[in-house]
Amino acid sequence: MAFFRQLLLLSLLFQSILIIKCDEEEDNLLQGINQYRASLNLTALTKNDRADCLADEIADQFKNQPCTNSTGSKTVPGTEPQYSDYPNLLTKCHLNVTTTRDGQIMPACVPNLERSLVLSNFTRSQYSGYLNDTKFTGVGIGSEDNWIVVVLTTNTPEGGYYVGTKTDNGASGISNISYMVFLFIGFVMFL
Ligand SMILES: *[C@@H]1O[C@H](CO)[C@@H](O)[C@H](O)[C@H]1NC(C)=O
Numbered sequence: 422m423a424f425f426r427q428l429l430l431l432s433l434l435f436q437s438i439l440i441i442k443c444d445e446e447e448d449n450l451l452q453g454i455n456q457y458r459a460s461l462n463l464t465a466l467t468k469n470d471r472a473d474c475l476a477d478e479i480a481d482q483f484k485n486q487p488c489t490n491s492t493g494s495k496t497v498p499g500t501e502p503q504y505s506d507y508p509n510l511l512t513k514c515h516l517n518v519t520t521t522r523d524g525q526i527m528p529a530c531v532p533n534l535e536r537s538l539v540l541s542n543f544t545r546s547q548y549s550g551y552l553n554d555t556k557f558t559g560v561g562i563g564s565e566d567n568w569i570v571v572v573l574t575t576n577t578p579e580g581g582y583y584v585g586t587k588t589d590n591g592a593s594g595i596s597n598i599s600y601m602v603f604l605f606i607g608f609v610m611f612l
């Protein structure tokens with residue numbers, strides 16, 4: 422029994438470390454993007470919770486795909502993969518097509534999300550043309566395995582990622598999971 426409990430504790434700790442690492446990659450990327458914008462005299466992008474949620478959902482769709490030259494930031498414009506289930510992903514994040522039309526979704530695949538490569542995949546690829554655009558004011562970032570997804574939002578009704586379905590401003594799935602993991606760790610330690 423004690424052995425089982427230790428095993429559980431270990432696996433939960435491991436999971437939470439993974440989640441924290443994931444968040445760190447996302448924070449690093451946001452910092453890097455905002456430094457890039459500052460160097461162009463553009464305002465910093467602010468976090469948008471629903472864009473964050475959508476980025477997580479899309480990263481989740483990509484996570485089992487390998488990195489190739491036809492995925493992520495190397496995608497030739499016009500050949501972006503269509504997201505199966507896109508309307509469902511929007512609904513999950515309490516969004517709809519009306520308020521997300523002018524946003525920009527940018528997936529990138531970088532083995533182990535290596536920090537400098539992640540940043541250059543956004544600032545030194547075709548994506549830089551979106552990152553240097555004054556019309557974007559908000560951002561959401563999600564990652565899964567080797568995939569990291571940036572969603573840019575505007576401050577207009579067509580791209581603001583305003584709540585489009587339920588009034589509840591739903592948190593992303595990952596924060597629920599990490600919350601539950603922490604809850605479990607607390608519970609197990611208490612035993
Ligand atoms: C940013 O603004 C500073 C001061 O106003 C100016 O010297 C610099 O050339 C600007 N840089 C760009 C990339 O516009």
Ligand SMILES: *[C@@H]1O[C@H](CO)[C@@H](O)[C@H](O)[C@H]1NC(C)=O
Nearest residue numbers: 489490491492495496497500
């Ligand atoms: C991807 O790489 C393969 C082999 O290196 C090449 O044949 C193909 O044209 C490349 N595709 C694109 C979109 O660059």
Ligand SMILES: *[C@@H]1O[C@H](CO)[C@@H](O)[C@H](O)[C@H]1NC(C)=O
Nearest residue numbers: 488530531532538541542545
């Ligand atoms: C993007 O990441 C890939 C790794 O998946 C790397 O080979 C490539 O050099 C990066 N591209 C840029 C522009 O940094």
Ligand SMILES: *[C@@H]1O[C@H](CO)[C@@H](O)[C@H](O)[C@H]1NC(C)=O
Nearest residue numbers: 461546547549550551553554
């Ligand atoms: C933004 O980036 C694109 C692509 O790198 C470039 O063609 C364009 O001139 C840049 N615009 C500004 C305002 O820096």
Ligand SMILES: *[C@@H]1O[C@H](CO)[C@@H](O)[C@H](O)[C@H]1NC(C)=O
Nearest residue numbers: 517518519520583584585586
């Ligand atoms: C999307 O949400 C906006 C804002 O709540 C609303 O005005 C619009 O009618 C909705 N559009 C659709 C297609 O549901």
Ligand SMILES: *[C@@H]1O[C@H](CO)[C@@H](O)[C@H](O)[C@H]1NC(C)=O
Nearest residue numbers: 513589591592593594595597
């Ligand atoms: C996260 O939890 C909230 C309530 O705590 C719930 O409304 C929401 O749907 C959950 N999100 C996901 C993705 O499970």
